[in-house]
Amino acid sequence: MRVAMIGTGYVGLVSGTCFSDFGHDVTCVDTDLSKIERLKAGIMPIFEPGLDDLVARNVAGGRLHFTTDLAEAVAGAEVVFIAVGTPSRRGDGHADLSYVHAAAREIARAVKGFTVVVTKSTVPVGTGADLEQIIREEAPGADIAVVSNPEFLREGAAIEDFKRPDRIVVGTADPRAREVMAALYRPLSLNTAPVLFTDRANAELIKYASNAFLAVKITFINEMADLCEKVGGDVQEVARGIGLDRRIGSKFLHAGPGYGGSCFPKDTLALTRTAQEAGTPLRLVETVTTVNETRKAAMGRRVLEALSVPPRGATVAVLGLTFKPNTDDMRDSPAINIVQLLVDRGVKIRAYDPVGMEEARKVLPEGIHYATGAYECAEGADALVIVTEWDAFRALDLDRLKTQLRSPIVVDLRNIYPPEDLIRRGFTYVGIGRGDLSIG
Numbered sequence: 001m002r003v004a005m006i007g008t009g010y011v012g013l014v015s016g017t018c019f020s021d022f023g024h025d026v027t028c029v030d031t032d033l034s035k036i037e038r039l040k041a042g043i044m045p046i047f048e049p050g051l052d053d054l055v056a057r058n059v060a061g062g063r064l065h066f067t068t069d070l071a072e073a074v075a076g077a078e079v080v081f082i083a084v085g086t087p088s089r090r091g092d093g094h095a096d097l098s099y100v101h102a103a104a105r106e107i108a109r110a111v112k113g114f115t116v117v118v119t120k121s122t123v124p125v126g127t128g129a130d131l132e133q134i135i136r137e138e139a140p141g142a143d144i145a146v147v148s149n150p151e152f153l154r155e156g157a158a159i160e161d162f163k164r165p166d167r168i169v170v171g172t173a174d175p176r177a178r179e180v181m182a183a184l185y186r187p188l189s190l191n192t193a194p195v196l197f198t199d200r201a202n203a204e205l206i207k208y209a210s211n212a213f214l215a216v217k218i219t220f221i222n223e224m225a226d227l228c229e230k231v232g233g234d235v236q237e238v239a240r241g242i243g244l245d246r247r248i249g250s251k252f253l254h255a256g257p258g259y260g261g262s263c264f265p266k267d268t269l270a271l272t273r274t275a276q277e278a279g280t281p282l283r284l285v286e287t288v289t290t291v292n293e294t295r296k297a298a299m300g301r302r303v304l305e306a307l308s309v310p311p312r313g314a315t316v317a318v319l320g321l322t323f324k325p326n327t328d329d330m331r332d333s334p335a336i337n338i339v340q341l342l343v344d345r346g347v348k349i350r351a352y353d354p355v356g357m358e359e360a361r362k363v364l365p366e367g368i369h370y371a372t373g374a375y376e377c378a379e380g381a382d383a384l385v386i387v388t389e390w391d392a393f394r395a396l397d398l399d400r401l402k403t404q405l406r407s408p409i410v411v412d413l414r415n416i417y418p419p420e421d422l423i424r425r426g427f428t429y430v431g432i433g434r435g436d437l438s439i440g
């Protein structure tokens with residue numbers, strides 16, 4: 001089956017590559033010429049484990065192509081995915097659909113024969129209907145169906161998630177489109193992934209509801225962590241205890257510095273805007289968005305409070321900058337809020353991230369020392385903060401770390417160390433939600 005993927009970012013590149021790995025003929029399109037040129041030269045524009053090999057294999061197999069020529073890719077395709085960005089619109093928090101609308105107009109001018117246009121971008125309920133109208137206005141004779149097929153992959157585990165998803169959601173009322181989508185996903189359903197066929201509005205809502213639910217779950221355990229600190233509990237134990245209940249489940253119950261990334265912050269906000277406009281505010285989700293933003297700033301203050309010297313002129317080592325491990329994505333990473341707050345208070349920052357430094361330089365304030373590794377990062381610092389739980393930080397030589405630091409203070413925002421191990425070695429340990437152990 002011939003597929004055009006419009007937008008070659010985290011989602012477009014991974015899904016396009018995986019479709020080609022299942023034997024489809026895929027052309028990935030992007031307006032960013034340098035991205036396409038790098039891909040043609042075998043250079044990945046993003047860090048995603050296993051992606052470079054998978055791209056190379058499918059390019060060599062003649063099933064995966066990269067171009068900036070949208071019209072040519074669309075004209076030859078039976079299925080055209082829209083996988084462009086839908087960031088928060090400045091000012092009101094609605095999803096900014098300008099990229100999606102622009103892509104739809106270009107697609108309309110290029111389609112030939114019956115074509116299924118699929119929104120993989122996360123778009124508010126009703127967008128599929130709007131896109132259908134846009135395309136029909138632009139190309140009145142076009143034989144198209146607009147389908148919603150939201151993506152649930154997680155950065156850092158994107159290939160595995162795409163190939164073995166919990167479910168595939170396809171929203172359409174058009175029988176021809178349904179047949180095409182079933183054929184497209186047939187190789188994945190051999191992996192026993194259930195395909196949920198529903199209508200377009202439901203599919204659009206399922207995506208936002210899923211992200212909002214997960215954001216609620218994370219925020220719930222984060223607030224439980226705050227309570228644990230006040231009353232002498234250990235949130236890790238509490239999370240384990242509640243997670244064993246199969247109605248609750250153990251995933252997304254890791255207390256931390258607040259959720260970030262390219263999806264949860266913008267999607268929760270966009271969902272609350274949709275709900276407000278519909279006259280049915282989602283007060284729970286509204287609260288979650290506020291609590292999460294407040295939390296990120298609170299984490300910066302937690303670091304300041306842990307310091308044994310005044311902030312102005314103090315040095316803090318920050319380990320982990322990306323919003324989670326195994327990605328270079330810095331979008332809405334809690335590290336941004338934490339570093340900014342510390343810098344505003346006159347703290348000098350030394351920072352290290354295994355793959356995110358290039359992206360971090362684009363969004364973090366000036367004047368940061370970017371270290372070559374975890375130990376060099378800790379050198380001469382008055383405290384060390386673990387912001388992202390990269391594997392490389394999980395088994396550091398604590399004695400060596402102690403000799404590097406000016407003051408042996410560790411603020412572990414991901415609870416990756418047993419507090420006893422650090423306290424025994426003479427560290428002051430500050431974790432998350434560990435009431436009676438968070439002091440040295």
Ligand SMILES: NC(=O)c1ccc[n+]([C@@H]2O[C@H](COP(=O)([O-])OP(=O)(O)OC[C@H]3O[C@@H](n4cnc5c(N)ncnc54)[C@H](O)[C@@H]3O)[C@@H](O)[C@H]2O)c1
Nearest residue numbers: 007008009010011030031032084085086099103121122151
């Ligand atoms: N990143 C994730 O983990 C994830 C997961 C699920 C869903 N999503 C959703 O998928 C969508 C894409 O997210 P992303 O993280 O891949 O974004 P991204 O910013 O990494 O990539 C978007 C790409 O689209 C390109 N683009 C924009 N307009 C274009 C046009 N008219 N023609 C061709 N290319 C164009 C951009 O140059 C960019 O390379 C968003 O709606 C997002 O919410 C993302």
